[in-house]
Amino acid sequence: MRVGLFIPCYINQLYPEVAIATLELLEKLKVDVYYPSTQTCCGQPLGNSGYEEDSKGACQLFVENFKEYDCIVGPSGSCIYHVKKHFDILEQTPDVVKVRNNAYELCEFIVKVLGKTDLGASFPHKVGLHKSCHGLRGLHLGSCSERMDPHFSTEEDLLNNVKGLELMKLNREDECCGFGGTFSVFEEAISVKMGKDKIQDHLNSGVEVITGADHSCLMHLEGLINRDNKPLKVMHIAEILNSTI
Numbered sequence: 001m002r003v004g005l006f007i008p009c010y011i012n013q014l015y016p017e018v019a020i021a022t023l024e025l026l027e028k029l030k031v032d033v034y035y036p037s038t039q040t041c042c043g044q045p046l047g048n049s050g051y052e053e054d055s056k057g058a059c060q061l062f063v064e065n066f067k068e069y070d071c072i073v074g075p076s077g078s079c080i081y082h083v084k085k086h087f088d089i090l091e092q093t094p095d096v097v098k099v100r101n102n103a104y105e106l107c108e109f110i111v112k113v114l115g116k117t118d119l120g121a122s123f124p125h126k127v128g129l130h131k132s133c134h135g136l137r138g139l140h141l142g143s144c145s146e147r148m149d150p151h152f153s154t155e156e157d158l159l160n161n162v163k164g165l166e167l168m169k170l171n172r173e174d175e176c177c178g179f180g181g182t183f184s185v186f187e188e189a190i191s192v193k194m195g196k197d198k199i200q201d202h203l204n205s206g207v208e209v210i211t212g213a214d215h216s217c218l219m220h221l222e223g224l225i226n227r228d229n230k231p232l233k234v235m236h237i238a239e240i241l242n243s244t245i
Contacts, residue, residue: 004069005033006062006103008079008215009041015215021238022075022106028242029114031073036065044082048181052089059087067095071113072103075238077135077214078181080105085138106238107213108141111154117161123243124164128207129155130198130221131174132214141213145174155213158241165240168205172198179220195224202232209233211240 003026007019026033042062043055062083066072074080083103090096110116131153135141142153159167178184178194199221202210210225212218215236222234 001032001070002068003031003033003109004066004072005035006039006042006066006072006074006079006083007035008074008076010219011075011215014219015236018075018215018236018238021236021242022073025106025119025238025242026073029110029116029119031114034069039065042079042082044079044086045181047082047086047089052086056089059090063087063090063096063099066099066103070102071109072099073106073109074103075106075213075236076216077105077132077139077141078216081134081138105135105139105141105213107154107158108139110241111157117157119158119161119241121161121241121243122163122165123240126166126168126206126208127159127240128168128170128202128205128210129153129159129173129237130177130210130212130214130217131155132212132217133176133180135213136174142174155237158237159211162240162243168202168207170201170205170207172201175201177217177220179217181216184220191220192224195220196228199224199228199230199232203230207232209235209240211235211237213237 011018041058043058046055080103084100087100143149143151177198178191184191218234225232
């Protein structure tokens with residue numbers, strides 16, 4: 001199986017360590033990984049801002065870059081959601097349909113496609129899991145508190161098998177962090193209040209490290225943590241799953 005590694009633009013520019021951890025993790029799992037060097041943004045920022053028509057060029061370039069691979073894997077639930085759900089603005093050629101059907105968020109790919117939950121990682125810390133809205137309610141990577149479904153979570157399946165890691169129980173475990181891309185720009189006050197509420201929930205639960213599968217949410221929380229000098233560290237889940245402390 002040939003896998004195309006999709007690294008979202010903001011991770012490429014701001015968090016290259018997340019991209020490296022994702023690549024190393026997939027290679028540890030013996031995945032045949034390729035990185036199309038001409039890849040760019042998936043078009044999500046334009047789409048989320050109401051300029052979806054203007055994002056067609058970015059969407060089509062994504063398809064051209066990844067159409068030859070069996071699976072496309074990326075460390076971002078929101079970007080993968082955009083590929084799967086919002087590429088309906090393109091003509092549904094066989095290449096577009098193939099890319100949409102075979103795009104996976106990293107944890108989803110490891111658990112559901114590779115069938116693995118114990119990756120041999122160790123990380124002796126108290127960890128709080130932030131479940132992003134796009135991952136949870138868009139990609140259905142876990143059960144939601146507003147529904148009566150049996151509990152499940154691909155991220156928890158992986159973290160519960162990390163040696164030494166203590167996954168802390170949160171009081172509002174699947175509540176939005178308030179980021180929402182441009183929502184945080186145009187509704188700054190609400191966004192900050194929601195983020196601070198999430199951070200306090202982690203602090204009240206004894207968390208040392210906040211993690212998640214969407215670094216855009218983590219970026220928002222990390223900014224508030226640093227500004228208020230809160231005693232919390234933020235790491236993408238790929239970095240924890242790639243750890244052998």
